[in-house]
Amino acid sequence: MQPLLEINHIYKSYINDINVLHDVSFTIGAGECFGLVGESGSGKSTLARITLALERPDAGEVTLNGINLHRLKGKALRAARRHIQVVFQDPTASLNPRLPVWKTVIEPLDNYPDAVAAFLTEVRHNRRDLAAALLHQVGLDRELLDRFPHQLSGGQRQRVAIARAISLQPQLLVCDEPTSSLDVSIQAQILNLFKELKESIGLSYLFISHDLAAVRFLCDRVGVLRHGRVVDVFPSRELLSRDRHAYTRAMAKAVQL
């Protein structure tokens, strides 16, 4: 599999030189869904911010298609950022409460007018049709176009956030605990949506979660982060194999997988 994202020997500390991330390395292939699991405070969100080039590592590099993201500036950084989009845990916090749904989902296209996703080319000349096509892609009806975030359910809000994130047809979607704020039944629907999008628009994922069952369902491979170190990387079907690291086995046992 062609490497898409390479995380190479990343170190990061904030205070007292305590490493929040310690020599973290893994690769995500094109079309692959890579799950990163670990308990609270293990460094998952820090790694997400570094992958999104929102923060710099103290050492190590992150490359997308072979290009070191943290060496880029200005136009080149903007161009690279288009290919990595993010879905956060809480859609209420990530959506602008004053924008109607249709404006929210097409807003990224205003910043990158030449970057219309392949699945949107037919409707690109009409902004509301563009927005409706994006909603359709995430399983929402166009009658929601003029609603505001507070007029949507939590699951609908997260779908809107996903529609916005895929509007530029990124190569990689970073998902940071994207189902944690949702009801259990809605969580399953959103996981199914991620799975469908992987196939329909060829997305790759860095899927960050503490939910091993979700990761096993969605991801091709899994990395386990503990105190800022990757202690185990394996194909998700081998989650319950005897070869797993003791910490992975303890996590799986704790949730009765």
Ligand SMILES: Nc1ncnc2c1ncn2[C@@H]1O[C@H](COP(=O)(O)OP(=O)(O)OP(=O)(O)O)[C@@H](O)[C@H]1O
């Ligand atoms: N900006 C910051 N300044 C100082 N310390 C920070 C900063 N960001 C994160 N940390 C510390 O780094 C460690 C890892 O935090 P991080 O948010 O990456 O963990 P996490 O695995 O995502 O946790 P959770 O699952 O609870 O979100 C924590 O000890 C946290 O307090």
